Amino acid sequence: MKKNLIVNLIVAVILxxxxxxxxxxxxxxxxxxxxxxxxxxxxxxxIEEISKSEKKIFAYKRILSKKEISxxxxxINALAGKNKIKIMTVQPQNDEVEEYYIKQTIRLEVExxxxxxxxxxxxxxEKSPEIFIVNNLDxxxxxxSAGGVGLRANxxxxxxxxxx
Numbered sequence: 001m002k003k004n005l006i007v008n009l010i011v012a013v014i015l016x017x018x019x020x021x022x023x024x025x026x027x028x029x030x031x032x033x034x035x036x037x038x039x040x041x042x043x044x045x046x047i048e049e050i051s052k053s054e055k056k057i058f059a060y061k062r063i064l065s066k067k068e069i070s071x072x073x074x075x076i077n078a079l080a081g082k083n084k085i086k087i088m089t090v091q092p093q094n095d096e097v098e099e100y101y102i103k104q105t106i107r108l109e110v111e112x113x114x115x116x117x118x119x120x121x122x123x124x125x126e127k128s129p130e131i132f133i134v135n136n137l138d139x140x141x142x143x144x145s146a147g148g149v150g151l152r153a154n155x156x157x158x159x160x161x162x163x164x
Contacts, residue, residue: 072159075130076108083121086111088152102161105135111142111152118153125157133158 073090080087093105112118118139125132136156143149 072104072106072130075128076106076125076132076157079121079124079128080110083124084112084117085121093156097163099163101163103158104161105156105158108155108157109152110155111150113150115139115151118151122155131159 077087079085087108087110089107089109091107093107096103096105110118110121112121122134122137125134134155135158136154138154140152140154141149142152
């Protein structure tokens with residue numbers, strides 16, 4: 001009987017040791033798989049960010065590549081009319097050609113009644129999907145012969161065209 005008990009204890013100890021080894025082996029595998037899963041999740045997040053960036057780049061290329069001066073002027077005229085700005089002169093400046101884009105600059109002379117009108121006009125330009133940037137602004141106070149007061153501004157507005 002003692003022999004059976006000893007054999008049973010030895011078998012039980014071997015069985016417990018085997019179970020502990022199997023458990024530890026499976027835990028190592030589980031931890032490795034968890035680490036791989038986390039690495040893949042991080043990779044997927046990076047790939048998603050790259051994809052979003054590529055979509056933005058393609059959208060900007062589409063916006064920047066389809067510009068013609070007449071379309072730009074239509075956008076500027078619409079914003080000017082909306083904000084009670086009278087465009088007096090328009091002078092396209094020399095284009096600045098860079099490696100990946102062309103910078104088009106337009107000089108505008110405008111008249112308006114209040115700074116508020118001009119502020120709304122400039123805000124509209126800079127929020128426009130055509131991507132206008134106001135580079136320079138000079139404002140002059142005007143008085144007409146009837147004693148009315150107005151304002152005149154000279155603006156340098158730039159936009160960009162993607163070179164294909």
